[in-house]
Amino acid sequence: MAGLAATFGSGAMTNSIPEFGTDTNCFLIIGSNTSEGHPLIATRIIKAKERGAKVIVMDPRCNQVASWADLYLPFKPGTDVALFNGMINVIIQEGLADQAFIQERTEGFEELKKLVAEYPPEKVQEITDVPADLLRQAARMYAAAKPAAILYAMGITQHTTGVDNVKSTANLAMLCGNLGIPGGGVNPLRGQNNVQGACDMGGLPNVYPGYQVVTNADVQKKFQEAWGSTGPATVGLTVMDMVNGLEEGKVRALYVMGENPMLSDPDLNHARHCLEKAEFLVVQDIFLTETARLAHVVLPGVSFAEKDGTFTNTERRVQRVRQAIEPIGESRQDWQIVCQVAKQMGGKGFDYASPKEILEEVSRLTPSYGGISFERLEQLGSLQWPCPAPDHPGTAVLHKNKFSRGLGLFTAIPYKPPAELPDAEYPLTLTTGRLMFHFHTGTMTRRSKKLHSEVPEAYIEIHPDDAQRIGLNGGRRVRVVSRRGEIVLGARITKRIKPGIVFIPFHFAEAAANALTNSAMDPVAKIPEYKVCSVRVEPAPQ
Amino acid sequence: MEYRNVLTTCPYCGTGCNFHLQVLDGKLVGVLPAKGHVIADGGMCIKGWNAHAFVHDKERLQKPLIRKNGELVEASWEEALGLVAERLGKVKADNGADSIGILTSAKCTNEENYILQKFARAVIGTNNVDHCARL
Ligand code: SF4
Numbered sequence: 001m002a003g004l005a006a007t008f009g010s011g012a013m014t015n016s017i018p019e020f021g022t023d024t025n026c027f028l029i030i031g032s033n034t035s036e037g038h039p040l041i042a043t044r045i046i047k048a049k050e051r052g053a054k055v056i057v058m059d060p061r062c063n064q065v066a067s068w069a070d071l072y073l074p075f076k077p078g079t080d081v082a083l084f085n086g087m088i089n090v091i092i093q094e095g096l097a098d099q100a101f102i103q104e105r106t107e108g109f110e111e112l113k114k115l116v117a118e119y120p121p122e123k124v125q126e127i128t129d130v131p132a133d134l135l136r137q138a139a140r141m142y143a144a145a146k147p148a149a150i151l152y153a154m155g156i157t158q159h160t161t162g163v164d165n166v167k168s169t170a171n172l173a174m175l176c177g178n179l180g181i182p183g184g185g186v187n188p189l190r191g192q193n194n195v196q197g198a199c200d201m202g203g204l205p206n207v208y209p210g211y212q213v214v215t216n217a218d219v220q221k222k223f224q225e226a227w228g229s230t231g232p233a234t235v236g237l238t239v240m241d242m243v244n245g246l247e248e249g250k251v252r253a254l255y256v257m258g259e260n261p262m263l264s265d266p267d268l269n270h271a272r273h274c275l276e277k278a279e280f281l282v283v284q285d286i287f288l289t290e291t292a293r294l295a296h297v298v299l300p301g302v303s304f305a306e307k308d309g310t311f312t313n314t315e316r317r318v319q320r321v322r323q324a325i326e327p328i329g330e331s332r333q334d335w336q337i338v339c340q341v342a343k344q345m346g347g348k349g350f351d352y353a354s355p356k357e358i359l360e361e362v363s364r365l366t367p368s369y370g371g372i373s374f375e376r377l378e379q380l381g382s383l384q385w386p387c388p389a390p391d392h393p394g395t396a397v398l399h400k401n402k403f404s405r406g407l408g409l410f411t412a413i414p415y416k417p418p419a420e421l422p423d424a425e426y427p428l429t430l431t432t433g434r435l436m437f438h439f440h441t442g443t444m445t446r447r448s449k450k451l452h453s454e455v456p457e458a459y460i461e462i463h464p465d466d467a468q469r470i471g472l473n474g475g476r477r478v479r480v481v482s483r484r485g486e487i488v489l490g491a492r493i494t495k496r497i498k499p500g501i502v503f504i505p506f507h508f509a510e511a512a513a514n515a516l517t518n519s520a521m522d523p524v525a526k527i528p529e530y531k532v533c534s535v536r537v538e539p540a541p542q
Numbered sequence: 543m544e545y546r547n548v549l550t551t552c553p554y555c556g557t558g559c560n561f562h563l564q565v566l567d568g569k570l571v572g573v574l575p576a577k578g579h580v581i582a583d584g585g586m587c588i589k590g591w592n593a594h595a596f597v598h599d600k601e602r603l604q605k606p607l608i609r610k611n612g613e614l615v616e617a618s619w620e621e622a623l624g625l626v627a628e629r630l631g632k633v634k635a636d637n638g639a640d641s642i643g644i645l646t647s648a649k650c651t652n653e654e655n656y657i658l659q660k661f662a663r664a665v666i667g668t669n670n671v672d673h674c675a676r677l
Contacts, residue, residue, distance in 0.1 A: 017557065017581055039587030040557045190556030192648035194655075195673075201655035203646035203673045209656060214669050227664040231639070236669030242643035251643050251670070253633040255626075257658055258647030259674045280629045286602055288614075296629070297622050298614060300603035301650075304553040305563055305570055305594065309651030311551045313558025313581070321651055324548035324563040325570060325597070329604025330619065334654045337623075338661050344627035347665035350657075358653040381560075382580060 012196065014185035014398040015149060016315045016384065020044040023183025026054040026145035028138075030080065030169070032153035035064040038189050038314075041151075054145050056138050058083060058130075060431055061461070061503050062496045071138050074498050077431050078418030079128040083135070084168035085415065086124030088175055089116040090139035097143070098177030105403070106174050108410035115412035127415060129498070143176050147183035153191065167411045174408045180399045190314040197312035200369070200385070201362070205236030210366035226365055228348050246274040253280040257334060258301065262290035269485050284337060300331035307333060309355040310377065312385070316395070318372050319382045422500070426482065426534035428466065429501045459490040461503040462537060467493045470537055479540040480504070482533055488540045502537060543567060549576060553649065554589040557581060561590055570594035630666065639667035646673045 020027070021044040035042040042065060049055055049068075057066035058073040058080075066072040075083055091097050092113055102109050121132035142148050150169045169186050178184035190196050202209040212219040215233055223230045237245060243261065245251030254275070262271055275281060275294045283295040292298045305324045312318045327333065335358060339350040352358050356374040363369045371387040371394075383394040399408070422429055460480060462472070472478065478491045480502070489504070497503050547562040559582035564572040573594050577584040606622035607614040633642055644662040646655045655673075662671045 038555050038557045040559055193553050195648040197652040198646050198648045198655050198673045201652050202659045203655050205669050205672050229664050231663035231667055231669045239672040252637050252641040254643045256645040258650045259645050261674050282626050296609045297626050298607035303597045305597045309653040314556035317558055319551045322548050322550045324565050325568055328602050335657045338657045340623050341626050342661045342665045345631055345665050355653040362656050
């Protein structure tokens with residue numbers, strides 16, 4: 001989460017899920033289909049609404065939470081920054097900003113103020129399609145109800161302007177003094193169960209565990225001493241660069257554990273082409289995924305039910321995973337597989353007896369996990385990092401009296417239109433998203449009969465006006481064409497989506513929405529632009 | 543018959559609900575809510591209620607596979623691990639450590655992720671480590 005790290009010095013969710021139920025007086029939800037992506041967080045929001053909390057949803061598609069929110073602002077995909085600048089404009093204009101907080105805890109306010117003066121609600125209406133009065137109401141509602149929490153998910157990070165979008169949420173939260181207090185904050189809701197943990201553990205090209213940067217000489221020395229040898233002091237390649245590097249021959253081999261980059265890459269045809277170029281591809285997984293089918297060696301790992309260890313959820317909460325059954329067939333513990341390969345390649349320091357011992361090493365080398373151990377997790381159930389010492393209770397609310405970087409940084413961000421805009425040939429804007437019943441690329445959920453029968457087949461949502469224009473009647477099959485590929489699937493005609501916009505859930509291998517999407521990337525976070533791409537929809541042979 | 547409940551964390555979304563896996567004679571038979579858990583508080587969504595369902599799927603990989611004459615065929619662990627070590631070693635020797643990329647996983651545990659990035663950095667010698675969650 002590069003945007004938040006730049007603003008506050010830490011990129012994780014600032015607050016905690018239980019506070020949503022007890023403290024939050026206003027929720028501003030953007031780019032998150034919360035009831036489907038994070039159902040039990042949505043439950044907390046319902047609870048809060050029952051005690052009088054306000055709910056504002058901003059989303060191009062009227063999702064379930066939007067249908068019962070106090071305010072719903074449908075906006076054109078990719079115009080998030082303009083929307084936030086507009087809200088900030090109103091709050092400053094009407095004197096609703098938290099002056100004391102701005103003075104004591106932040107810097108850069110004057111620049112922001114100057115920039116947002118160029119975003120009066122009427123102008124923002126032109127960019128976003130949100131009526132000026134609705135924007136004013138939303139701004140007033142958020143500013144009036146402290147503590148107010150901003151919640152967002154992949155919906156706003158998957159843009160070429162993803163980092164700007166995240167900084168925009170931070171601007172708004174600081175403007176109203178909603179940081180460092182229970183029930184407030186800027187809260188990225190992580191999609192998969194252990195995205196937070198994968199980042200925390202240094203599964204990133206620029207940092208070691210605990211976000212210790214690889215280019216820092218002291219950090220380099222620390223890991224060199226702890227491990228006996230380590231990587232260079234230069235930043236490595238991102239997943240997109242690795243996949244593209246295969247095509248150029250810069251990258252020759254790939255070791256993939258528990259991921260299906262074939263399906264999660266925004267441009268599916270391109271991803272297949274690149275992976276096929278690998279001189280050597282190893283995939284460690286529990287199913288023969290689309291990526292594993294291309295591998296030279298496939299190593300069977302185990303599911304969550306067969307292993308011990310920890311996951312870190314979206315609010316930095318570390319919790320135990322406990323082994324319930326023996327590994328299936330000859331499959332082996334994932335950590336043991338990697339340790340065996342490491343030892344065969346001459347690696348030292350891979351003789352662990354159990355995951356418990358691995359976590360002990362993690363806590364020795366990772367300050368924010370310094371007080372986290374299996375013993376304490378057994379005792380307490382969970383611990384939220386930062387938890388620097390064995391007697392530290394963990395941290396529910398970040399940035400209490402001070403930001404990790406000192407002062408919170410306002411960033412003046414001008415609105416940039418999305419990389420691909422609709423034109424005569426591709427007149428519709430496609431957005432993709434998550435469905436409650438399927439999980440990410442569907443490798444696990446589609447094997448579950450119950451979950452699969454809920455939404456068995458891929459489809460596209462299209463507004464009745466657009467359906468009529470292209471000559472569709474209900475329930476027909478359509479061909480969806482972008483500049484990168486095409487897929488055929490069923491159409492659902494619905495007013496949940498704005499005219500001019502179409503929506504495809506992205507769990508389905510046969511009609512992978514990603515075959516259509518755009519691989520223009522956010523220059524800083526390198527998140528591919530899934531959410532916005534231009535397409536044409538036409539009737540397909542039935 | 544041997545029956546047990548094992549408290550664990552949901553493998554699906556980032557909310558982090560806990561629940562009990564119901565184990566009968568070494569097989570998962572269902573999921574029970576965890577009362578008093580700080581997040582789930584005795585609740586779960588439909589994904590949580592079905593979290594056991596994919597584990598015993600007949601398509602689970604049970605043996606290592608190696609590509610021979612274009613086809614993936616079953617192999618022993620010894621052969622598969624030996625081949626991985628040898629081929630990665632060769633790519634490293636021929637093209638340098640930075641010609642190898644490692645993808646860790648947002649679905650795997652912290653311990654597994656830690657070990658894989660340690661392998662990338664300490665054994666391969668590269669910072670080409672990432673995961674698909676930025677996707
Ligand atoms: S039970 Fe549902 S809401 Fe809870 S962690 Fe699992 S998928 Fe998320």
